[in-house]
Amino acid sequence: MEEKIKLWLKENKVKGIKLLQKLVQEDSMRGNESRAQAVIIEKCRRIGLSLDIWEIGEESLLNHPDFCSDRKDFSGNPNVVGVLKGSGGGKSIILNGHIDVVPPGERKDWQDDPFSGRIEQGKLYGRGSTDMKGGTVAMLLAIEAIISSGIKLKGDIIFQSVIEEESGGAGTLAAVLRGYKADGAIIPEPTNMKLFPKQQGSMWFRISVKGKSAHGGTKYEGVNAIEKSMKVIKKLEELETKRNRRITDPLYKNIPIPIPINIGKIHGGEWPSSVPDLAVLEGRMGIAPDETIEDAKKEMMACLEELAEKDSWFADYPLIVEWFGGRWLPGNLEADHPLISVISESFESVKKEKPVIEASPWATDGGILSNIGKTPVVVFGPGVTKAAHDVNEYIVLEDMFEASEIIALTLLKWCELS
Numbered sequence: 001m002e003e004k005i006k007l008w009l010k011e012n013k014v015k016g017i018k019l020l021q022k023l024v025q026e027d028s029m030r031g032n033e034s035r036a037q038a039v040i041i042e043k044c045r046r047i048g049l050s051l052d053i054w055e056i057g058e059e060s061l062l063n064h065p066d067f068c069s070d071r072k073d074f075s076g077n078p079n080v081v082g083v084l085k086g087s088g089g090g091k092s093i094i095l096n097g098h099i100d101v102v103p104p105g106e107r108k109d110w111q112d113d114p115f116s117g118r119i120e121q122g123k124l125y126g127r128g129s130t131d132m133k134g135g136t137v138a139m140l141l142a143i144e145a146i147i148s149s150g151i152k153l154k155g156d157i158i159f160q161s162v163i164e165e166e167s168g169g170a171g172t173l174a175a176v177l178r179g180y181k182a183d184g185a186i187i188p189e190p191t192n193m194k195l196f197p198k199q200q201g202s203m204w205f206r207i208s209v210k211g212k213s214a215h216g217g218t219k220y221e222g223v224n225a226i227e228k229s230m231k232v233i234k235k236l237e238e239l240e241t242k243r244n245r246r247i248t249d250p251l252y253k254n255i256p257i258p259i260p261i262n263i264g265k266i267h268g269g270e271w272p273s274s275v276p277d278l279a280v281l282e283g284r285m286g287i288a289p290d291e292t293i294e295d296a297k298k299e300m301m302a303c304l305e306e307l308a309e310k311d312s313w314f315a316d317y318p319l320i321v322e323w324f325g326g327r328w329l330p331g332n333l334e335a336d337h338p339l340i341s342v343i344s345e346s347f348e349s350v351k352k353e354k355p356v357i358e359a360s361p362w363a364t365d366g367g368i369l370s371n372i373g374k375t376p377v378v379v380f381g382p383g384v385t386k387a388a389h390d391v392n393e394y395i396v397l398e399d400m401f402e403a404s405e406i407i408a409l410t411l412l413k414w415c416e417l418s
Helices: 002-011 013-024 034-047 129-148 170-177 216-221 225-245 293-305 312-316 338-351 366-371 397-415
Strands: 050-054 079-084 093-098 123-125 157-162 185-187 195-199 201-210 261-268 278-287 320-328 357-360 377-380 394-396
Touching: 002 013, 002 129, 002 397, 013 034, 013 123, 013 129, 013 397, 034 050, 034 079, 034 129, 034 157, 079 129, 079 170, 093 129, 093 170, 093 397, 123 129, 129 157, 129 394, 129 397, 157 170, 170 366, 185 366, 195 338, 201 225, 201 293, 225 261, 225 278, 225 293, 278 293, 293 320, 338 377, 338 397, 366 377, 377 397, 394 397
Parallel strands: 093 157, 093 185, 185 377, 195 357
Antiparallel strands: 050 079, 079 157, 123 394, 195 377, 201 278, 201 320, 261 278
16 A cells, blocks of 8 residues: 555656646735635545535634634635545544745745746745645645545545634634544644644734833933833843743754744834834744643733832833734644654655654644644644745755655554555
């Protein structure tokens, strides 16, 4: 069976590359996912999957406590699920990928058009190639290799192409609420072919710092909100250090800052000759795999309240802290879970070496699948981690085919031969 899979993938490399190229050439930024999903739908139909296509936005999703998107209208951009039913008696698995991509940024910094799909020296370039259309194609090829080789499985394979991952996971949350759960799941994000059983969570925050306006020539008559915000940033740096000292999990040994607190945006003041009376900081707070979002929030709030003990200004004018925008639940799978063992065995069979097992440096939809869907998740896939969200994003095509073979062998073992 394994030799059949290997031979089919070898004989169908051109087909796989063309599929990826076609997907990358479809700009599927937020709110524009429909054409790329049409490519997915056509492929699923051709290989014989039972399709469920629906536009998310149902009341149960919009009112769910873990729904965090600022987008309420998803019309025209559906979720897609394709199911290969098993004969029964085996374990089921979800193969989850997101179709949305982040904006390309400054187009002049790209060597080619961001959606070119150019191929050079074994790499395919374009926004979404690594994050994560290469992983999606690897999943589809794995399923097609099994079907084309005449292999029947006991357990169900549930392929998912969801929207909104980059904005907080509304697509995967909608799939869970629609009833899609399984005995295990693989998310082929760009892990450099490493296995990630743990993923940090994250959430966005906004901190408004009050000051007192005055003329710049008599700045001593005012209170500079930007200068006060520097104290807030310093306090957040101390909190980041404190939180990361607690991370002793060996899976984080190669990650310098397991759960960062990042300031990504600052706005303060309206005029160079005026003392600013308001500064606004926006950022991202990492959440440990074994931590809840509420506990992380409480720790940050307690830390910021300490500012008032050394500076009475913060007692008189407390910081305004808001949690907004993106929010991703952490994922935490035990190291000895059978799914890790099966993927590791398949990896060794293909690569002739043991896989590197680490914790994920970023959040994924795995937190939704594991916490809300109660589905154990391993993040594993082709793609270059450092190339995700960067200009001139690319994927090594050979990695995509190796990942596809590893996923296919995992399906044989996990779902069991019929």
